[in-house]
Amino acid sequence: xxxxxxxxxxxxxxxxxxxxxxxxxxxxxxxxxxxxxxxxxxxxxxxxxxxxxxxxxxxxxxxxxxxxxxxxxxxxxxxxxxxxxxxxxxxxxxxxxxxxxxxxxxxxxxxxxxxxxxxxxxxxxxxxxxxxxxxxxxxxxxxxxxxxxxxxxxxxxxxxxxxxxxxxxxxxxxxxxxxxxxxxxxxxxxxxxxxxxxxxxxxxxxxxxxxxxxxxxxxxxxxxxxxxxxxxxxxxxxxxxxxxxxxxxxxxxxxxxxxxxxxxxxxxxxxxxxxxxxxxxxxxxxxxxxxxxxxxxxxxxxxxxxxxxxxxxxxxxxxxxxxxxxxxxxxxxxxxxxxxxxxxxxxxxxxxxxxxxxxxxxxxxxxxxxxxxxxxxxxxxxxxxxxxxxxxxxxxxxxxxxxxxxxxxxxxxxxxxxxxxxxxxxxxxxxxxxxxxxxxxxxxxxxxxxxxxxxxxxxxxxxxx
Numbered sequence: 001x002x003x004x005x006x007x008x009x010x011x012x013x014x015x016x017x018x019x020x021x022x023x024x025x026x027x028x029x030x031x032x033x034x035x036x037x038x039x040x041x042x043x044x045x046x047x048x049x050x051x052x053x054x055x056x057x058x059x060x061x062x063x064x065x066x067x068x069x070x071x072x073x074x075x076x077x078x079x080x081x082x083x084x085x086x087x088x089x090x091x092x093x094x095x096x097x098x099x100x101x102x103x104x105x106x107x108x109x110x111x112x113x114x115x116x117x118x119x120x121x122x123x124x125x126x127x128x129x130x131x132x133x134x135x136x137x138x139x140x141x142x143x144x145x146x147x148x149x150x151x152x153x154x155x156x157x158x159x160x161x162x163x164x165x166x167x168x169x170x171x172x173x174x175x176x177x178x179x180x181x182x183x184x185x186x187x188x189x190x191x192x193x194x195x196x197x198x199x200x201x202x203x204x205x206x207x208x209x210x211x212x213x214x215x216x217x218x219x220x221x222x223x224x225x226x227x228x229x230x231x232x233x234x235x236x237x238x239x240x241x242x243x244x245x246x247x248x249x250x251x252x253x254x255x256x257x258x259x260x261x262x263x264x265x266x267x268x269x270x271x272x273x274x275x276x277x278x279x280x281x282x283x284x285x286x287x288x289x290x291x292x293x294x295x296x297x298x299x300x301x302x303x304x305x306x307x308x309x310x311x312x313x314x315x316x317x318x319x320x321x322x323x324x325x326x327x328x329x330x331x332x333x334x335x336x337x338x339x340x341x342x343x344x345x346x347x348x349x350x351x352x353x354x355x356x357x358x359x360x361x362x363x364x365x366x367x368x369x370x371x372x373x374x375x376x377x378x379x380x381x382x383x384x385x386x387x388x389x390x391x392x393x394x395x396x397x398x399x400x401x402x403x404x405x406x407x408x409x410x411x412x413x414x415x416x417x418x419x420x421x422x423x424x425x426x427x428x429x430x431x432x433x434x435x436x437x438x439x440x441x442x443x444x445x446x447x448x449x450x451x452x453x454x455x456x457x458x459x460x461x462x463x464x465x
Contacts, residue, residue: 037177039308043301055199056210063210064362065286066147068293069139069278074155077122079271081162083264084115085169087256090398092173093318108238110256111166119162126155137275138282143289146210153214160221167228172315176235183231187224191216262402266393266409273413277421277435284425288432291371294362295432302347302383306340306390313391317398326460333395333454340387348379375436382440388447392454401459408449417442 056063088111095104126133130152134144164187168180197205198212208215232238281292313336320329351358355376359369393405417438424434453459 037181039304040181042304042307055195056213060209062143062146062286064293065290066139066143067150067210067213068296069137069143069282069289070134070147070151073133073137073275074151075271076268076275077119077126077155077158077161078165079264079267080118080122081115081158081165082267083261084111084118084256085165086263086397087111087259088166089169089173089315090259090318090400091256092170093315093322093398095322096173096319107256108170108236111169112163114256115162115166116159119159123156123158126158127152130155136279138279140282140286140289143286149211150214150217153211153218157218157221160218160225164221164225164228167225167232170232170236170238171228172311173318174236175315176231177312177315179231179235180228183224183227186227187220190223191220194219259397259402262406263397266406269410270413273417276414276418277425277439280421280425281432281435284431287365287367288371290365290368291375292432292435294359294368295372295375295436297362298351298358299379299383302344302351302379303386303390305343305347306387309336309340310390310394312336314394314398317395321399329395329399330454330457333392336395337388337391337451340391341384344383344387345380348383352376352379371432375432378433378436378440382436382443385440385443385447388451389443392447392450396450396454396459399459401453404453404458405450408446412442412446412449416445 056067088107091107092104095107130148134148134151139147164183168183171177171180194216195213196202198208198216201207206212278292281288313332316332317329320326320332355373359372393409396402396405420438420441421435424430424438425432426434428434430437
């Protein structure tokens with residue numbers, strides 16, 4: 001049965017004027033033009049993440065382990081904000097492809113309002129419940145104390161991140177991926193400068209370590225939020241009228257949540273599964289926590305290429321679905337999956353071959369180095385399996401197939417990954433190697449399930465426009 005179509009224009013207080021260039025957006029650009037800025041955006045985030053760790057490694061190895069543990073918990077906030085951003089991007093892309101511009105105005109306004117409310121609520125939870133949350137992931141007491149201020153700053157002021165992601169989602173749906181990259185470049189360069197000031201005491205500032213990194217992060221994000229909003233107004237001709245707020249939130253919020261909750265729910269469950277697995281790792285000692293932090297950073301570079309291709313492909317698919325080009329959609333997803341698989345295989349090979357040189361960049365202790373060194377053999381297995389989920393799940397979402405990926409994405413990480421991580425990592429005593437193997441098995445099971453779903457073409461009658 002086809003999903004409900006949303007076609008009637010709304011006379012709301014939110015204005016999002018269009019012109020020919022905005023209508024073309026992602027539809028008029030090839031995959032490389034769309035994916036390249038997104039790739040560099042993700043790469044930039046990963047580089048800054050590594051710079052943070054390298055800088056903190058010169059400050060203390062305990063700081064590295066503390067930030068690594070806290071960041072896994074903070075991933076939850078980006079996943080929750082992603083609920084709304086996913087729904088926003090999918091709906092805007094399909095509506096622009098169908099040239100239903102009147103509908104877009106309400107989608108943008110509702111997305112901003114919903115993420116604003118979520119961020120305010122989440123920030124309060126982080127500020128008031130930080131002690132409970134740090135105990136829940138079993139972060140050792142000394143490490144929790146080191147990361148406490150960082151956690152409260154970055155988590156409590158997550159409203160900046162929420163709004164920046166929302167404004168960026170709108171701009172990406174309009175095809176302005178390059179502009180989003182430039183904004184993120186400025187934010188992260190500012191973040192690096194702030195880290196240098198507070199970690200090394202530049203310009204006579206006090207050395208604050210992890211707390212200083214937190215101050216630097218929220219300051220850079222606050223400025224990035226302001227610039228992102230101004231850029232969205234400029235490139236998408238957006239204006240916001242408070243008088244239309246209530247009506248927009250009710251009438252358009254439901255459409256976004258209908259997509260965002262199921263799709264975001266699967267990413268949330270994956271993150272929850274990783275938090276549970278992290279709690280297993282945290283019982284293995286600070287050296288294992290430190291080793292995992294380095295390994296996750298290295299893995300994030302391999303994932304970056306797939307993420308860029310996945311988002312670029314999804315933007316194209318949303319437009320093409322709206323225009324009724326389903327045969328072209330089918331081929332685009334499979335082609336992107338093959339490209340991403342080959343890239344992941346090549347990069348995993350480079351990483352495994354040069355694992356000692358890569359690890360030496362972080363200057364880990366000998367115990368952490370030995371633990372991390374033994375895990376690298378599983379990079380091929382995990383990262384190639386992950387490709388199917390990154391590319392195909394995003395393509396299914398863009399095509400409007402929401403429920404099936406959500407059900408599989410909720411069950412598989414929590415049941416398969418968590419169970420196998422406990423069995424292999426804890427019960428059988430394989431430690432971090434067992435954790436990596438468990439995640440790899442789960443990624444392949446879920447990835448192949450998504451592949452056969454795409455091949456079945458059951459997604460062809462699921463669009464929203």
